[in-house]
Amino acid sequence: MKKLLLPILFLLIGFEAFAQKNFTVSGTIKDNATGEQLIGASVRIKELPQMGTATNSYGFYSLTAPKGEYTLVISYIGYETIEKSISLTKNLDLTVAIGSKSELKEVVISSNKPNNDNVAAPQMGVEKLNMSQINNVPVLLGEKDILKTISLLPGVKAASEGNTGFYVRGGASDQNLILLDEATVYNASHLFGFFSTFNSDAIKDVSLYKGGMPAEYGGRLSSVLDVKMNDGNNKDYTVQGGLGLISSRIKVEGPIVEDKGSFMISARRTYIDLFLKASSDSTVKGSTLYFYDLNAKANYHFDDKNAVYLSGYFGKDVLGLKNTFGTNWGNSTGTIRFNHIFNNRLFSNTSLVYSNYNYAIEDFESDNNFKATSQITDVNFKEDLQYSISNDHTLKFGLNILHHTIAPGNITTSATSSFNDKSIEERYGYENAAYVSDDWRVNSKLTFLYGVRLSGMFLLGPGTFSTYDEAGNTISSKSYTSDQLVKAYFNLEPRFSASYLLNEESSIKASYNRNTQNIHLLSNSTSSTPTDLYVMSSNNIKPEIADQVSTGYFRNFSDNIFEFSAEVYYKWLQNQIDYKDGAQLIANQDVESQLTYGSGRAYGLELFIKKKYGRFNGWIGYTLSRTEVKFADINDGNYYPARQDRTHDLSVVGIYQLTKRWNLSATYIYGTGNAVTYPTGKYEIGGLTTFSYSQRDGYRLPPTQRMDIGATLEGKQHKKYHSSWTFGVYNVFAYRNPYIITFRDSKTVPNTTEAVETSIFATAIPSVTWNFKF
């Protein structure tokens, strides 16, 4: 650490001296109706077009320019653009509140030219979604869902139909870092993956990094999904909610102290079990099946320089059969953050983050009873600093100390049970990191975003740690005492992005980044079960490493109304994990003996055209890609397509504001089927027809396609309250998309075998939700 700090310090002092004749304008950009800070709002100087910045996660901006009279232009999608005259003869504090267009209740086509940030910013491989878009995209059963909307973007693929699991640029679903107010969400799905844990009422901003990861993020190979919760209205109390077919939700927000502090509480509960009551099967009738979420947040601004934020999430799925078995699983997170503005150029955020994922499975029958529990708990200290050295350099640096506790499995039983009590040793470790990055505007055309992240993984005792040979037999075992170091790994992760502006409307960008991952999900089931098991890098498991290069061409048309981009990427993956045949992962002390290691590669082309403004907006995304993995003992050691390999992936999203009150939307997706393993022959063993296989993932499920439509009817505007109806039809053409294909002895023709295709949503599924706000 010391080695790193010293050069940084010199750098700071150097720039400080150089920057004397400039002045800085800094402050916060907010929504004028709710006081919510706006993330990623653009702040630029009209007279100096190359001088611009965007607000950070707390709405803070800092812009340094030579002494002079300027016009500050503040813009944010969905908001009115505002111009402010400033006299930059000294450092200025300028907090600006801007109005949302939706508040005007009419369709506005902005008179100001939309900005070209997407072309000019060095960051590539990033997708930002704003909530109004998410709210208008039709989804299954009317549940707005950020994860499902994200899977409509190029380079992102839904794991399977109806599932919120997603693959980014060929990465597995556990290679996505999913953050909710900085807390890791380990299992972002409800109900076997059909819904995500993110209640869109409580969400303010969503960013997905697919490549060129900024140095402040680390710990996962493929992507970072950074989700920020609403802070709460600090001007008025409001209540809003919705009644839907399968769930209802309510949100309450308001000021704690007007303009100084606010709170937000949002809750959602599903009631699918009500439908099960209609089942003719008395066992299904007596079953439980629901989930709920609770998001809460509060903030208080002591003054212009100091603010504290508290946020928390709690969600649980509960499923069970009366007197037979029960299972529940869920995440809980908590974040305390303290913002401090040292001066108009140095912004600091200190966070203390807690995150937990746990599940329990219980069997109630007296001769088979047991209760098995498993959990992972993180405590994370983060310090992030942002220093606007000059208009040419913005430095970000910080450190991160993350402690993991993993309790892989604990089984308790009664004396009459068939099962024994069993407890698998807990595992402890630190994942620490320090990073520094600089956003450097070399000249009006060339910008670099470069940095480095040093990550250290420390696996600690107490416990017995074994090493295994290739066949999974124990070679040696060693006991470690509390806090004794078992294994340490250090990785230097360079991050580099560059952008070159060809003209006002087009640019080329390139990036290279290395990411490492020290926490790995073990789950060899293809169906989504809650029994996710996490392991840290250890004496057996090496950190997973990904190196990605990408380059792209970005072009805007018609005064930045249309955005087009084409990106290509190539990714090398090392130390990938798979399971040996017949692997036993649940409550296995020697779970690491069940693993096998290999490598992978992923490459592809992503095309994206988006219309952000106007009555009609939406996007078309297309990805052509390939993802392959290689394991010595699978497929004769040759590369084979990974499960997440998808050659073609197309999504079309259209949103149309028909009248003041009616908003229509539609999405269409088409994708190559998943790579699957089909039998190539058969034989008889043990009296059973058994299939023989010659190539792993050598076949494809047929392609999937689906069209969903939605409509929103805004109620008449009342003084006190406002209501709306959301209608949707999922799979409007009732495509039979294959979910799985299985093979069996024929039920109709004796002595033959047959292939059977199962589709889960073979019909159109309508939905309706009533929303209110007062």
Next chain:
Amino acid sequence: MRTIKLYISFIGLTIFATSCTKVIDLKLGNDSGKLVIEGNITQLTGPQYIKLSQNVPFTNTNVYPAVSGATVSVTDNQGNTYPFVESPSGTYSIAAMAGVIGNTYTMTVVTGGTTYTAKSTIPDFVNLDSVTSRPAIFNTSKNLRQITVHFQDPAGIANQYRFVMYVNSVQVKSIFAFNDQFSDGRYSNIDLIENDIDVHPGDTVKVEMQCIDQPIYTYWFTLMQQDPNGPGGGVTPSNPPTNITPASLGYFSAHTTQTQTIIVK
């Protein structure tokens, strides 16, 4: 295991309520002519059988060509050699041989110029206490039964079991392989959950219990996990790891066997 199987059945019944299935035609590869060896030695006095056949393409009928003219023998770790003779074609047997608990048997098969060998040890005998039936958990309106096996697992040693179930003399197309990883030394009650043949009161159910060694357990467990309705929820399928070298399809298992038959109440 049982709970996870129930969980998967439950998902099937609820979430996939909107699902539907159909039989489809697929173009599949043509993998055929590979040697399949299935060898079993039990503690009961013979005949003991080793069957040699070949696999056929998926689209063929379930008729598997016999492999004739092989030289097949078994030796034990006491120095005895047991030659197997072919009759009928592809079936190699020895009339009066009984495996001995604790002995390790080595199978040698010479065919097509290649010598295949495999080793397996007969584990300790664990007594099948009883087989019972009770109302099935799902589909309650159909008044179905499910079968439970009961036995005392010996404490302190690793045991592996395989069960084969027959309903009215028809073998159930499900694999049941268990070990005592979670139940060492306990009195075990294991539900043989299957959805191949509905069991009704009055049916005759026969259950064979085998005590198998670790490699053979891995073989059956791998096959069981690949069953789409199995505890693995249908993991990526592959040929299960055989104990035969050089690798062929099939296995050689030395195990104990016993059966019980009940009339379902």
